Amino acid sequence: MSTTQSYQVVIVGGGAGGLELAAKLGRQFGRQHIFLVDKDSDHIWKPSLHEVAAGTLDIHREGLSYFMLARDCGFTFIQGEMTGIDREQRSITLAPVLGPDHEEVFPERSLSYGTLVMAVGSKSNFFSTPGTHEHALALDSTHQAERFRLKLLNELISVTRRAQREPGAPLYIN
Ligand SMILES: Cc1cc2nc3c(=O)[nH]c(=O)nc-3n(C[C@H](O)[C@H](O)[C@H](O)COP(=O)(O)OP(=O)(O)OC[C@H]3O[C@@H](n4cnc5c(N)ncnc54)[C@H](O)[C@@H]3O)c2cc1C
Numbered sequence: 400m401s402t403t404q405s406y407q408v409v410i411v412g413g414g415a416g417g418l419e420l421a422a423k424l425g426r427q428f429g430r431q432h433i434f435l436v437d438k439d440s441d442h443i444w445k446p447s448l449h450e451v452a453a454g455t456l457d458i459h460r461e462g463l464s465y466f467m468l469a470r471d472c473g474f475t476f477i478q479g480e481m482t483g484i485d486r487e488q489r490s491i492t493l494a495p496v497l498g499p500d501h502e503e504v505f506p507e508r509s510l511s512y513g514t515l516v517m518a519v520g521s522k523s524n525f526f527s528t529p530g531t532h533e534h535a536l537a538l539d540s541t542h543q544a545e546r547f548r549l550k551l552l553n554e555l556i557s558v559t560r561r562a563q564r565e566p567g568a569p570l571y572i573n
Pocket residue numbers: 411412413414415416417418436437438439445446447448449479480481482518519520521538539
């Protein structure tokens with residue numbers, strides 16, 4: 400790839416695969432050519448999600464800002480969930496990014512590409528096993544891992560409170 404042309408490589412998904420690719424290409428070709436898109440603003444190493452679920456890893460400390468990584472590694476980061484692709488026009492559509500009070504941080508946008516890399520990862524497959532959708536807890540995202548952690552903590556509190564109501568129960572929680 401010539402760095403004098405405005406050729407754009409767009410990588411969708413800043414996980415284990417996409418982030419490494421963006422960093423390697425960014426260092427070689429620079430931020431005007433290499434674009435990383437992710438729906439989240441921070442990267443969390445997915446193989447550590449079980450630690451988030453167990454409460455031994457704090458996502459607020461471990462997450463790495465994509466904007467910071469982009470500055471350090473020479474690519475451009477664009478936050479937004481990819482919601483559409485126009486292969487004839489060679490462009491993708493990104494949904495608006497909303498803040499905590501649903502205020503618009505970034506509007507809906509489209510982004511042109513010369514080469515598009517889809518690195519959006521995968522999700523748990525329950526293989527239509529009855530009851531899994533209602534009862535199983537997947538660990539595909541930080542949101543799910545954090546939900547697992549809170550549910551586990553609340554379960555422990557409930558069990559402890561039930562045990563305390565029994566005569567002679569030795570357990571205490573403050
Ligand atoms: C608990 C756990 C433990 C694991 N342990 C290991 C291990 O020990 N060793 C090992 O080799 N592997 C392990 N894995 C598997 C490993 O994490 C995955 O194979 C790897 O993360 C896949 O990388 P990826 O880049 O394909 O996708 P991911 O890392 O899942 O990244 C996908 C990215 O795409 C983004 N994205 C998704 N959809 C969109 C969209 N529409 N628009 C914009 N962005 C989007 C997501 O936000 C995410 O950042 C583990 C996985 C889990 C869940």
